[in-house]
Amino acid sequence: MSKNILVLAATGNVGSQLVHQLQAAGHSVRAGTRNPATAELPADVQVVRTELSRPETLIDCLDDIDAAFLLWPLHTGAQLPKALGIIAGCARRVVFLGTDGIPDLSFEEQENLVHGCGIESVVIRPSTFAVNTLWWADQIRTGDIVHGSHGELPMSLIHEADMAAVAALALTENGHAGATYTVTGPEVLTRAEQVRIIGEVLGRQLRWAELTREHAEQRLLADESFPDSFIDVLLDGYDTMMAAPRPQTTSTVADLTGRPAHSLAEWVSDHRADFR
Ligand SMILES: NC(=O)c1ccc[n+]([C@@H]2O[C@H](COP(=O)([O-])OP(=O)(O)OC[C@H]3O[C@@H](n4cnc5c(N)ncnc54)[C@H](OP(=O)(O)O)[C@@H]3O)[C@@H](O)[C@H]2O)c1
Known part of the structure; x- marks a missing residue:
């Protein structure tokens, strides 16, 4: 049956895919953005x-929304309980894409808030986004060597379409309430291996140079497109991941x-133009 879905952060990597997939499945979508005129x-x-x-502002x-998709792109989680309270006062279900990137609110704290908000809830815990590899796009456009740190760091990269597909089911199907779904890509690759695969798909021999x-x-x-405030968060996160056990993949997307x-190769194939 067709549902009315509010997608917050609808212009982002995941939100825009989700809008597309929900519409394709016949649902009615309301899309949230800070800038409706330019979205x-x-x-x-x-x-x-x-x-x-x-x-x-929510x-x-x-009005008339069955389920809402929420992620939290802010650097503080202070307003997350209020946002969840407002959603819970109007909608029957919330699907939340969690993150380890909120300094004052751990993933587990986010999960507890969402599952405790009083309506049907699903939390999605994604692995690292494949779209992060676009941070290397400038280097790849101008040469065959990608400079970076943590080249041996293993991670599983997930396609935004897969996160959106899981979110779309959680928003529109019954039987998911109370679940926390850990979603990953199908493989674990070091950053240096990721660069090699990007090269293979683009028909180039790309090499990693460790910094x-x-x-x-x-x-x-020096990279103007990269937010200065995120540099330490990112590199500290990589240090922590280096010290942690090798990450595992899950079969959640397939299940x-x-x-x-x-796979990463499929993601690169979908994003060839972004590397040119
Ligand atoms: N990158 C990773 O590896 C990774 C891993 C795990 C979790 N995450 C989490 O994933 C989320 C990012 O998802 P994404 O990649 O789909 O988004 P994105 O492409 O980075 O875009 C950010 C989205 O958030 C919206 N947004 C930003 N600030 C907002 C605000 N103050 N109020 C309302 N909307 C706001 C933007 O909408 P407008 O600009 O149109 O308003 C846009 O739709 C973050 O919570 C991040 O922590 C990322």
């Missing part, structure tokens, strides 16, 4: 202005959607 969303989507740091967006953390910091500081999660 590039499909013409038949109802676009609403939402500012997550001011959760009261109140007028929730010290200090040099990597300098390089990221829920009936098809395997996309």
Whole structure:
């Protein structure tokens, strides 16, 4: 049956895929963005202005909404309980894409807040996004060597389409309430291996050149497209991941959607133009 779904952060990597997949499945989508005038969303989507740091902006967006998709792109989780309270006052279900990237709110604290908010809830815990490899796009456009730190760091990269597919099912099907789904790609690859695979798909021989953390910091500081405030968060996160056990993949995407999660090679193939 067709549902009315509010997708917050609808212009992002995951949100835009989710809007597309929900519409393709016949659901009615309302899309939240801070800038409705400039957001590039499909013409038949109802676009609403939402500012997550001011959760009261959600109140007028929730009329007749069955389920809401929420992620938290802010550097503090202070307003997350209020946002969840407002959603829970109007919708029957919330699907939340969690993150380890909120300094004052751990993933487990996010999970507890979401599952305790009083309506049906699903939490999705994603591995590292494959789209992060676009941080190397400038280097790849201008040469065959990619400089970076933590080249031996293993991780599983997930395609935004797979996160959206899991979210779409959780938003529209019954039987998911209370679940926390850990979603990953189908393989674990070091950063150096990721660069090699990007090269293979692009028909290039790309090589990794290891930098010290200090040099990597300098390089990221000089990169105007990379937020300075995120550099330490990222590199500290990589240090922590290096010290942790090798990550495992999960079969969640395949179990829920009936098809395997996309490989990195498939993701690169979908994003060839972004490396040119
Ligand atoms: N990259 C990773 O490896 C990784 C791993 C795990 C979790 N995550 C989490 O994934 C989330 C990012 O998802 P994404 O990649 O799909 O997004 P994205 O492409 O980075 O885009 C950010 C989205 O958040 C919206 N947004 C930003 N600030 C907002 C605000 N103050 N109020 C309302 N909307 C706001 C933007 O909408 P407008 O600009 O249109 O308003 C946009 O839709 C973050 O929570 C991140 O921590 C990322």
